[in-house]
Amino acid sequence: MLDQTKTEIDHPGSGRLAHAESDHPPVPRARVGVIIANLGTPDGTDYWSMRRYLNEFLSDRRVIDYSPLLWQPLLQGIILTKRPFSSGKAYAGIWNEEKDESPLLTITRAQTEKLAEAMAAKFGDDVIVDFAMRYGNPSTQSVIERVKAAGAERIVFFPLYPQYSAATTGTANDQAFRALMKMRWQPYIRTVPAYYEHPLYIEALAKSVEETYAKLSSKPDILVTSYHGVPKRYLMEGDPYHCQCQKTTRLMRERLGWDKSQVVTTFQSKFGPEEWLQPYTVEEVARLAEAGHKHIAVMAPAFSSDCVETLEEINEEIKESFEEAGGETFTYIPCLNDAPAHIDMMMAVLENEMRGWV
Numbered sequence: 001m002l003d004q005t006k007t008e009i010d011h012p013g014s015g016r017l018a019h020a021e022s023d024h025p026p027v028p029r030a031r032v033g034v035i036i037a038n039l040g041t042p043d044g045t046d047y048w049s050m051r052r053y054l055n056e057f058l059s060d061r062r063v064i065d066y067s068p069l070l071w072q073p074l075l076q077g078i079i080l081t082k083r084p085f086s087s088g089k090a091y092a093g094i095w096n097e098e099k100d101e102s103p104l105l106t107i108t109r110a111q112t113e114k115l116a117e118a119m120a121a122k123f124g125d126d127v128i129v130d131f132a133m134r135y136g137n138p139s140t141q142s143v144i145e146r147v148k149a150a151g152a153e154r155i156v157f158f159p160l161y162p163q164y165s166a167a168t169t170g171t172a173n174d175q176a177f178r179a180l181m182k183m184r185w186q187p188y189i190r191t192v193p194a195y196y197e198h199p200l201y202i203e204a205l206a207k208s209v210e211e212t213y214a215k216l217s218s219k220p221d222i223l224v225t226s227y228h229g230v231p232k233r234y235l236m237e238g239d240p241y242h243c244q245c246q247k248t249t250r251l252m253r254e255r256l257g258w259d260k261s262q263v264v265t266t267f268q269s270k271f272g273p274e275e276w277l278q279p280y281t282v283e284e285v286a287r288l289a290e291a292g293h294k295h296i297a298v299m300a301p302a303f304s305s306d307c308v309e310t311l312e313e314i315n316e317e318i319k320e321s322f323e324e325a326g327g328e329t330f331t332y333i334p335c336l337n338d339a340p341a342h343i344d345m346m347m348a349v350l351e352n353e354m355r356g357w358v
Ligand SMILES: C=CC1=C(C)c2cc3[nH]c(cc4nc(cc5[nH]c(cc1n2)c(C)c5CCC(=O)O)C(CCC(=O)O)=C4C)c(C)c3C=C
Pocket: 039, 040, 041, 042, 063, 064, 087, 102, 104, 161, 165, 167, 168, 228, 229, 230, 231, 241, 269, 271, 302, 303, 306, 307, 308, 309
């Protein structure tokens, strides 16, 4: 077992290179840091907060991989003059007014607090738990620095995306390693793999469906699993995201004991003129209504917490599309957020990744 309790620096006796202990910067007790990483969020819904956030997000070449020579003039000149207004309006509709922050931030903090309680119950204060964002605040660099300063010589970095995509997990990890590039004494780091088929993730999803359905007076005709989309080209170039989404839905359907005809997989949030993964949720729900499926439920398994893409896009825009096509009941099943089954899943995944460290 590794000696994690050592606090002092060993000095090899006397001589020209040995220093008195008082000459050293403080060295805190060695601990393990767990960092939950989520996508990010603007600091406010006003034009400049939105513009700053969208600029950072949409300038990331893991998200939009066009040549910057072509993309940046378009982004800076056209997109960032218009989109901050429309996105700001969408965020304003779901904003947590009490805390003056986005729901994604509120929920990520709640997840972190519950995970910290579970970690403390098991490992005492040997483990520090914190959260970071890829875009906006708290930045990945600031959190890695904070956790390291509190003694984390070893960090488990957990991008909270069940399905791997270069546009999410990949760029979250890039950002963590970019932070390490600036550090003299780097912490050791382990990145947590995607958990799209983890039995406890599948169980948590299935449970959330069962719990929502138990409260309804009649069962919806169809369950739509709506994943955030990516350009179809990313799939063709080797991103496994599409296949991992399909597998999550299949495993959850099998766990529920349902027939293939009862669940459909769709992709939402298309951005720009390129073809994205299909079918598009907004079109598919209208097709379902037109085909006579008047009662549907929609869930978003790619999102670990509710955010503008679920609370606004699914529960308003996509719902409207369904109702305009003749649909009658639209039930939105919330993300796993800080549900106990979600925290249990995180604990199980992390305990596996922390092996030998605690
Ligand atoms: C433009 C390209 C985009 C790709 C590719 C993309 C992939 C992707 N995103 C998520 C998760 C989230 N995206 C969120 C918001 C959001 N996404 C894009 C664009 C792309 N996403 C934009 C422009 C925005 C901002 C909102 C808007 O202006 O419409 C969010 C929500 C953040 C919040 O609520 O604060 C999440 C979460 C995944 C999982 C994914 C592909 C795998």
